[in-house]
Amino acid sequence: MIKRITIVRRLSTFPIVTRIQDVFMQGQYNKRLLHGHGGDAASASARCLAIARKDRPRLSYYRRLCKINSPLIQNVRHFNCTTLVCAESNIHPGEIRTSMFAWQIHNYGKDNLNLVEKLVPVITKPKELLIKVYASSINPIDLRMQGGYGAVLLNKGRRCSSGDEFPLILGRDCSGVVVDVGKGVMGIKKGDEVWAAVSQIKPGCHAQYVLINEDEVSKKPESLTHVQAASLPYVISTVWSALYAIARFRPKKESIGKSVLIHGGSGGVGSFAIQLVKAWNGKVSTTCSTSAVDMVKKLGANHVYDYKQSDFQNSLLKAGGFDLILDTIGGPTEDLSMELLKSGSQLISLVSPFMADMDRYGAVVGSLSASTTMFKKAMAVSRKGGKYRWAFATPNAVALETIAQLVDEGKIRPVIDRVFTFKQIPEAFEKLEKGHARGKIVIDMGEEKITPTSSDFYMNAANN
């Protein structure tokens, strides 16, 4: 039951939070009953930031930004809240809408994407930005997370940042416009066109608005449209982590002429990695299927190995001597890569069993099992004088900034397989699942009016 209400008037989004925090911290509760003031606030289209659980005055307990209406009251009951704080917003009409559409899942499995109308998230931390998403993309991680991949590890992260597992919005990257900034954000302001990759523990970009941390975002390349830009941030985070951070392949003298083998050159990651290595003056060899040979050559690959050909393995073994191998395929491709290593070379794999082992065996046994696998492989490679490591996508503003410059210099271009509209996201997932990607699948949020047509995939805000 709600015992306390505080109404704070005429504040913008960020001050709402700080002001409400102050209110709690100073214990300035206006003890009023909901039915006494809910009507007022609702008619003044007040925004309402609920809600402290168990009367504990902590920011992390604010569960929802809601309008004062009956669904809110249900939410309040649902979360067992005892305190309600609401505030009018002076946000310019049309600048930030109070509700948005998002695709989200409420359980793991297949065909579980629901288009819902829900409240636009609010900035609650000084380093956060609110982005209106103009375009987003789909990555294999979205398909996997849809089925529950990584839930054990990601839930640990979510618990630390007071996030929920469900409902879960997928979509790890986007391009859009900043509509609100936290007080501590430097260098990016309202109205800036940005691109971003968002951490896997946070609500994603398959929504009209998304909250992003300052260290996950940079200004987008000026030469790209939002649809083009959205194809890159997640693959940038992945390839940067693998090549720059782990393999220490960098735009420096020592990298010039290094021989880099990229497996899966036709996919989202591979098509970007080929271009980055070329931009940093490496020599690129890549593997792909027959139908993608021309495409990867156009991206700059010096040598192409068609894995559909019978002499594939022999040609690679004959070529051998790679300084660095980026494996985006795993399994037999990894076994072959181990044979291709020479003394001093590195094999970086993007296909690790780390998250899957934790899902299967739990956090402790799973991480032990993955560490054992890693140790065995690293030992096998080190016997040849090489290094074996796993790499993981890590959102990184510096990487985005650096690549934006390379894009504007014409050294890297987006490779887009197909563009879907926001309403077609389930079809976009199906397309990625069928495999054989040629670059990226992008979602154009456009200015289309989103009118859900089927109760199968439409859920009203009151239910989410």
Ligand SMILES: NC(=O)c1ccc[n+]([C@@H]2O[C@H](COP(=O)([O-])OP(=O)(O)OC[C@H]3O[C@@H](n4cnc5c(N)ncnc54)[C@H](OP(=O)(O)O)[C@@H]3O)[C@@H](O)[C@H]2O)c1
């Ligand atoms: N560790 C991380 O944080 C991280 C981050 C990003 C991605 N990844 C992983 O990296 C992998 C690639 O990601 P992506 O976004 O590039 O996927 P993608 O866009 O689906 O591309 C995969 C590409 O590999 C090609 N391919 C399939 N089998 C191949 C083989 N045996 N040899 C060479 N090419 C082959 C596919 O085309 P054809 O089937 O037509 O040949 C396709 O073009 C995925 O498994 C993903 O989960 C990991």
